[in-house]
Amino acid sequence: MLTNYHTHCFRCQHAEGSVEDYVMEAIMHQFDKLGMSDHVPYPHYDYGLRMPMSEIWDYIYEVREAQEKYKDRIQVLLGFESEYLCTQRAYYEELLTEYGVEYLILGQHFFDYGGQFRSAFAISDTAYCVTYAKSVREGLGTGYYSLLAHPDIVGVNRLPWDRNMEEMTDIIVESAVRYDIPLEINANGIRRGTVTDSLGEHYMYPHYKFWEKASEAGAKVVVSADCHSPHLLDNDEVHQAKAIAKSWGLRLIDDIDIRNPAKDNASK
Numbered sequence: 001m002l003t004n005y006h007t008h009c010f011r012c013q014h015a016e017g018s019v020e021d022y023v024m025e026a027i028m029h030q031f032d033k034l035g036m037s038d039h040v041p042y043p044h045y046d047y048g049l050r051m052p053m054s055e056i057w058d059y060i061y062e063v064r065e066a067q068e069k070y071k072d073r074i075q076v077l078l079g080f081e082s083e084y085l086c087t088q089r090a091y092y093e094e095l096l097t098e099y100g101v102e103y104l105i106l107g108q109h110f111f112d113y114g115g116q117f118r119s120a121f122a123i124s125d126t127a128y129c130v131t132y133a134k135s136v137r138e139g140l141g142t143g144y145y146s147l148l149a150h151p152d153i154v155g156v157n158r159l160p161w162d163r164n165m166e167e168m169t170d171i172i173v174e175s176a177v178r179y180d181i182p183l184e185i186n187a188n189g190i191r192r193g194t195v196t197d198s199l200g201e202h203y204m205y206p207h208y209k210f211w212e213k214a215s216e217a218g219a220k221v222v223v224s225a226d227c228h229s230p231h232l233l234d235n236d237e238v239h240q241a242k243a244i245a246k247s248w249g250l251r252l253i254d255d256i257d258i259r260n261p262a263k264d265n266a267s268k
């Protein structure tokens with residue numbers, strides 16, 4: 001089965017293509033399912049690199065329209081890539097209920113560090129990576145998320161692989177296994193290329209040290225395109241990411257279970 005649950009569109013202001021463009025690309029490549037997961041907007045604050053809150057319904061209607069129009073050829077899912085901020089829990093629940101969002105993936109681009117806001121892309125000390133991991137663990141524990149996007153994203157900071165990095169990895173891998181949520185090998189990491197440091201030449205992410213532990217723990221793994229342009233949905237880097245995941249002995253799955261606590265409660 002061919003699926004991709006990590007797909008952006010032009011609304012996030014750093015991607016190109018409409019929902020329909022991605023759906024047509026997916027159909028051309030004979031995908032069975034395409035999950036749209038553009039960056040979630042927040043009602044009271046604009047964190048940047050995402051659609052304004054005023055466009056949320058336009059996005060939702062656009063995905064709904066594509067679902068209906070192409071339903072005989074592909075299953076399209078309505079999702080968001082979302083951070084986990086404990087102050088926004090009510091909003092995440094609202095997304096999964098009132099807004100009718102089918103699934104969320106956790107992309108922890110920023111997190112709280114003792115009341116301070118930290119970007120996962122601007123970490124200067126590996127101690128922050130442990131805090132990052134704890135925020136991911138808390139997010140996974142909520143049951144709102146169906147997939148953990150780029151769990152090793154902090155690799156972009158090119159920090160030394162030390163005990164904090166080991167602890168970060170342990171926390172994330174253990175919680176993914178405990179909550180049975182797949183970890184994502186992200187093709188954008190392949191697109192960013194390799195670096196050479198004391199470990200030798202390796203990708204910043206997917207970082208092989210992280211995935212060694214994921215492999216040992218038998219965590220479920222999916223490969224996502226994280227495409228910000230339709231032609232990147234099923235291109236060389238995606239195929240390469242799949243080949244790497246296989247070569248690392250990861251437990252690759254081709255489809256995920258959708259978590260939606262709102263729907264689960266409604267059916268009880």
Ligand SMILES: [Zn+2]
Pocket residue numbers: 008012014039228
């Ligand atoms: Zn993006």
Ligand SMILES: [Zn+2]
Pocket residue numbers: 081107109149150
């Ligand atoms: Zn992301």
